[in-house]
Amino acid sequence: MTTLRPLTRAEHNAIRAYAMEHGRYWKASLREDWMNARTTGVMQALRNSHGPSWLVSFSLTRDQPSAGPIRAISVTAGNGDIFEATMMGADEPWMIAYPEGQDRFYGTEREVRAHIRQLILYGAKAKVAP
Incomplete structure (x- = not known):
């Protein structure tokens, strides 16, 4: 099994911004956007590097980078x-x-x-x- 690298600050911030914009069901919305090629920039690169299956176990609070406020x-x-x-x-x-x-x-x-x-x-x- 391949171990994925930790998220960069920019990637974590992009996911946090997406979650804030899309509310409670942000993961389902992001998965749908990824599957229908509706993301760009950092979000698309994250889809390509980590993929939709990684999103299932991702947690904004648990997987937060330790450096500073976001x-x-x-x-x-x-x-x-x-x-x-x-x-x-x-x-x-x-x-x-x-x-x-x-x-x-x-x-x-x-x-x-x-x-x-x-x-x-x-x-x-x-x-x-x-």
Whole structure:
């Protein structure tokens, strides 16, 4: 049997943001999204590396990385695109994942929400990080 590597902070944050967005039955929703190729970025890479069978035994609290507090924001655009921003601690940037790519952003939760609105309106032209 192959032992899977532990999740990275970015992967755990992406799962936490997804769970916050989809509520109590988030695992069923994620499994369905994975099976119908409706995920991108970190979530799709996690599906490819760990797979749906791993999801059954995964626990947000038990499998949480030990380093620092986790903050997550999930914003759904008018067209249904999901923008997920996660941050591990005060000195870390927000990592923003969205259908067209990723971005890093330093600032408060209010500022990152404003930045996400810019990404929704202007796409990659609004990116801060290359």
